[in-house]
Amino acid sequence: MSGSDERYDVIVVGAGCAGAPLAALLARQGYTVCLVEKARLPSGTPSTHVFQADALAFLDSLGVLEKLRTTGAPLIGRADARVGDVRWPVNWPVRPGDPGGVMSVRRFRLDPLLAEAAREAGATLLAGTAVTDLVRTADGRVAGVRVSSATGGEETRGGTGQERVLRARLVVGADGRASTVARLAGARFYHVTPSQFALFWGYFAEADIGEPTFVFHRWADRVVLGLPTDDGLYQVQVGVDPARLREFRAGLPGSLLEYARAAEPVAKALSGARLVDKPHAATHWKGYFRESSGPGWVLVGDAGHFKDPTAGRGIGDAFLQAARLAETVTGHLSTGKAETAGTELDEALRRWAAWRDAEFVEPYWFAADIGSLAPLPAVLPEVLRGMRRAGTADSLFEMVNHRAMPGDIVTGPRLLGAVGRLLARGRLGVLREVAGLAAADRRRRALARSPRYETGRPHHEAW
Secondary structure, three states: OOOOOEEEEEEEEOOOOOHHHHHHHHHHOOOOEEEEEOOOOOOOOOOOOEEEHHHHHHHHHHOOHHHHHOOOOOOEOEEEEEEOOEEEEEEOOOOOOOOOOEEEOOHHHHHHHHHHHHHHHOOEEEEOEEEEEEEEOOOOOEEEEEEEEOOOEOOOOEOOOOEEEEEEEEEEEOOOOOOHHHHHHOOOEEEEEEOOOEEEEEEEEOOOOOOOEEEEEEEOOEEEEEEEOHHHOEEEEEEEOHHHHHHHHHOOOHHHHHHHOOOHHHHHHOOOOEEEEEEEEEOEOEEEEEOOEEOOEEEOHHHOEEOOHHHOOHHHHHHHHHHHHHHHHOOOOOOOOHHHHHHHHHHHHHHHHHHHHHHHHHHHHHHHHHOOOOOOOOHHHHHHHHHHHHOOHHHHHHHHOOOOOHHHHOOHHHHHHHHHHHHHOOOOHHHHHHHHHHHHHHHHHHHHHOOOOEOOOOOOOEO
């Protein structure tokens, strides 16, 4: 061991929406934390960058929300949703103490504020620093990382290409879909799902925003999302059938506008707007879970789990995981008997990984279904139609807040009622449809018990 090795309680690799908040939470508890980020901040990263009521409450507790509000991004309290032929405008559901319903802030603004919160809490931030290898003990336990500073400067504490060793009792991979920590740890993928829609998004100035509203319309082979974001801009996202991808790309930016204007409230917002910069695209990806803990290491955020972005839950889920992981490891990082301390920490990490799977597997499959090109099951709009008549349609957004599960929305009584109404209208095919949904649910439950593992990097995404 080199005398120049640096020691910490925790090394967090990745200063994004999972890593930076985790570093802040642990540093506030008095742990020594090193936050390692390959990029120089600020740096943009492809993202839908939408976060909901639960995430806003978390950001408020982290002390970041007021700084986010200075970006000009409004707190959004209204939703205009459409699923199939059912459309309903509602107030976004919030709980006492929630600052608001929804917010959108681009990542080149959000991420530096999260990293600054970690640094203000006492974490050491090493930006422009890449992990090149994991440091292991003789028995194979991860005990640190080897890093290389890509560029010089105060934050990197070194010159070009300088390598050094950072040691810690826990290494956290929060470094996204292409996680270096996950690859070096040999973490396998499971529950892998391919993308079906291609996503394109752009930002418009001088939009007619009116009352800030979150628009989500999903019908036939279209997905359209619209809402105000920072700097007074209006964010538009559309889902495109990959079979039309070549034609859509050739028609940009007009094709983006054509798709967006198919949703009436977005068309109204864009009536006098102009596109700012070029549209962005995410054309290929795969959803997954990864094995997310092992001796001395754990994965959090997209490094361990990524779902179809149509659901817009990546940021909020990262915050939830970071908060739970901070609670989990607290008390297991203090000094103790060497022969038991590592074992107790590893067991705590296994429990956290099991919680992660149980907490997010149902929303994961729901996101895959919403992001599917397959026709929407007729029973789903009918369930929503019944909820609208009953005045409970806003509860759908509690699922987007991650405060309700899909099964809390599509309940047995609601499903039976929807089937009955469709049968009364002569829609006999609904029985076959529901049987197919039940069979898919059984397959997914079986996968939860016996996952099918994949090695390598299955997503090969183009963003």
